Amino acid sequence: MPAIMVIICLSMGEARAVVDFATHVQPILEQNCVSCHQGAEPDGGLNLTTKQQAFSSGDNGPVIVAKEPEASSLYIRTRVSALAASLMPPVNAVGPLAKEQVETLRQWIAEGANWPEGVTLTAKAKPTVVKGSPDNLELLEKIHALIVERSTADAKAEMVDYESRVPQTNVPFAMKAIPGGTFKMGSPATEPNHGENEGPQREVKLEPFWMGKCEVTWDEYEPFMISVVEREKNGKRKDFDPTKHTIVDAVSAPTAPYMEMSFGMGQSGYPAISMTQHAANKYCQWLSAQTGHFYRLPTEAEWEYACRAGTTTAYSFGDDPALLDDYAWYYENSDAQYQKVGTKKPNPWGLYDMHGNVMEWTADQYQPDYYQRLTGGATNPYLKPDKLYPRSVRGGGWDDDPENLRSAVRRGSDPSWKQQDPQLPKSIWYHTDAMWLGFRMVRPQKIPTVEEMDAYWNSATGKIK
Incomplete structure (x- = not known):
């Protein structure tokens, strides 16, 4: 009852x-x-x-x-x-x-179906939290309260670039301030190598946000991925005790990896790879619980807006792929592996590796005809996921040809990215076959609701098979 x-x-x-x-x-x-x-x-x-x-x-x-x-x-x-x-x-x-x-x-x-006068109902997201886990609605409410409290203290803070550290590990990371504005999302049909899923172009509006200067590195991600505690498959600590543990401890985190996840390509200073979108989402929640700032994956619109950085050309540096060697790690120059972040030239807004090195998760469901459904003039568009596959990735990776590194290129995730995973059922944390896949974070200036936090951090919960 x-x-x-x-x-x-x-x-x-x-x-x-x-x-x-x-x-x-x-x-x-x-x-x-x-x-x-x-x-x-x-x-x-x-x-x-x-x-x-x-x-x-x-x-x-x-x-x-x-x-x-x-x-x-x-x-x-x-x-x-x-x-x-x-x-x-x-x-x-x-x-x-x-x-x-x-x-x-x-x-x-x-009892009479009492409905108080003046009460109007509005649709709200149904929390999609892990059953039997402390990573639940109550946790989201606590993190939200922390973010609101922190925002009150930071109320006079300007929208400027900043550097910070992961509180639990003291590992540094940097965020670039991205101004709000409008842009044409997608590519024109006249652009060389234009794909059908890149059009028709739609003008959309974005509110200000911060974006990771670089892709999340192993230095930042590995302490989240590998911890000294034992976990259930859903990421819950087996020893979790609400009287002893913090809200950070309550966040679901990966089970121990079953192989060395850098695959020998390098760790310190290199981009973290092969995580599921769910794992990337939970890293953002884990960092948010520590810092009191709301971090998440970028939407497709935010990612492309930041990548273009005010440009309308195929790449953020122009239309000539011959210039890629100055800005990107890709098939021709990567030596068949990822490279350290931030070692090529940045785009006009100071973001590194937006083209190449590793593909990057976005928050959206992938739909080939997304732009056909998207209304022009939309503000902060986000295609909320309703199934596990496919989810959208952007940017191209170290094994890609130049045409796949263009600002408008879109791809969707696939179950084959787990093909070598020996577990049954497959892990919810690792894409063993996606050695060219990573992520970077955003932090919107506007504080989200609890329901919005849930939608971003738990979009795979209940859909994992």
Whole structure:
């Protein structure tokens, strides 16, 4: 049974359980139902955003009948078989609801379906945290509170470049301030080697953010990847004790690697490689829990905007691939391996290795026709992942030819990147066959909500197979 508010009815001399709308019903509807039942054309003609609409709309009449759960399809359709087409919410969305949630709706309706006047519901993301792990909604709320507290202290800080250190390891890293603005995302059809997935070009707007000056190195990432504690496969510490451990300890982290993950190509000063997007996301969460700043992977739009750095040419240095040797490590000059970060020329905004060295994870789901779906003039576009493959990577790597290092080139991840992984099921932390894949971080100037933090850091949770 869900936790419910208990009111003592003195006149009757007995305790009666009452479901509180704001505490127990509103979160169920906002996280599971409102996204499909809002706007001018809600599913089934049912709009669940206001009391008046919720109690009067629906193609087949009202779906909520106060004090009559068995006459209320809002309740009835939540408890049908998961195989039934009438299930609400459907399996391909976020259904079915947990038994406790279904019982809460039943009891709420039976008690009169109280909906306080003036309360309007808005769709909210359903937290996708690991079951049985301290890396849960409560942890996200604690990290969020830390970020808000830190931002208050930094309220007068300017949007400028900065250098910092990972608190637990004292390893340095640097962030470049990227000004907000608009740009044309994608490449024109006239650009040599233009790919269909690079168009049509769309003008989009980005708010200011900081971006890693270089790709995340082994110096930064390895202490996160390899620790002295034993972990469950989902990354939870086996010895986790909330009375002894910190919010940093609660963040899920990789299990011990089953091979040497630099593959002999070099470690100190070299880019970390072969991590899944989930692992890169969790590194960002781990660093955020230490610093009180929100770090995450860049969106595709942020990545390309920063890579172009105000240019409209095929590369950030122009259209001539003959100049690549000055700016990038790629097939012709890499000696068949990655190289130390920051050893070539940077782009106009001071970012190194945006072309070549290692491909870089972005936060988005990869869709070949993304730009066809993208509305021109969109602000901070982000294609939130809804499945594990493919996820978007950018930038080209040390084994790529010049045409694949262009600013607009897009690719998607693939299960074959785990082909040599001997584990069954495959690891959620390593892409053993992607020795040309790494990442860099961004830090948006605007502080996210808890739901947004969850969407970025836990986009693979529950989808890992």
